[in-house]
Amino acid sequence: MRWLWLSALVVVIDQVTKTLASNLLNLYEAVPVLPGLNLTLMHNTGAAFSFLSEEGGWQRWFFAAIALVVSTLLVLWLRRLPAAQRWLHIAIALVIGGAIGNVWDRVVLGYVVDFIDVYAGRWHWPAFNVADSAITVGAVMLLRDAFRHPEPERQ
Secondary structure (H helix, E strand, O other), X not given: OOOHHHHHHHHHHHXXXXXXXXXXXXXXXXEEEEOOEEEEEEEXXXXXXXXXXXXXXXXXXXXXXXXXXXXXXXXXXXXHOOOOOHHHHHHHXXXXXXXXXXXHHHHHOOOEXXXXXXXXXXXXXXXXXXXXXXXXXXXXXXXXXXXXXXXXXXX
């Protein structure tokens, strides 16, 4: 449980950056930062890649509930992990922090604030935020661990 500080740090950084983006950027107006990177404020009422964003509002509570259930299960998993499995602790803490950061937006605002716009030429990756990045990094870490340490075959 001592790794939950990392989850809390992710939530704080996520919320601070979203607040800055909301206060300093105009909705849908791209601000170039580097070649291939803009800051573009967007409001996502759906899930990843704006999945179900055009629905009537029920998805807000649906995605928030899923994130809370998954976060609860991840906290339970975290509690049971041996202290020596630091890699897994970090991965799970990142996913929890990212999930809570986006749940906060859904519950308080009704949408998730996205502002990082990565692109190549005319192709743009869907906008994302710090919470999304933490979830992605944590998930990749979990996958790496799963393939690096496969479960022994049961006899």
